[in-house]
Amino acid sequence: MAWTFDERSPIYAQLAQRVKMKILSGELGSGQQLPTVRELAEEAGVNPNTMQRAYTELEHEGLVFTRRTAGRYVTEDVALLAAIRHEVAGNEIKTFIDNMKHVGFMEEEIVAELSNYMKGEER
Structure with missing residues (x-):
């Protein structure tokens, strides 16, 4: 089932905020691998490019890092x-x-x- 979004802010920002809250709440633990861009885009019902932009925002904040060929992970910086x-x-x-x-x-x-x-x- 696709996620719902409001019209007050860009969808990528809302996606990044949702993943950020999952990280901060501990639902996604430190060092845990994130779902792939395609997996999460499909779950949210958005274009993979939009999900990619959300992940990029999280990387800029330092909440997420990429391991070449192994995917994205939640920061281990507690x-x-x-x-x-x-x-x-x-x-x-x-x-x-x-x-x-x-x-x-x-x-x-x-x-x-x-x-x-x-x-x-x-x-």
Whole structure:
């Protein structure tokens, strides 16, 4: 079944983001071989060239490296993975806080809402 994409950003960027999240979550482990471009393109329902571009983006970020004739692998640099994971977390937190402030929440209220949510007291 093909993946779904939104129209707000290029498909290759969305593909790269999905693979990046699989890497950062540990679903794709450090040193693990990635599916081939063709395999993942078929799974996602995209052109292999689009998938190739996504993998190239991940290589530029240092999350993926290529072994000649052996395919692509997740980086084994655990410090880099931790740094990128914290960067992603920081971006998500900033977006959350900005959105909460935009709808009128004060800092103390944001902390209380988050605390309640984490305790399972969702409203």
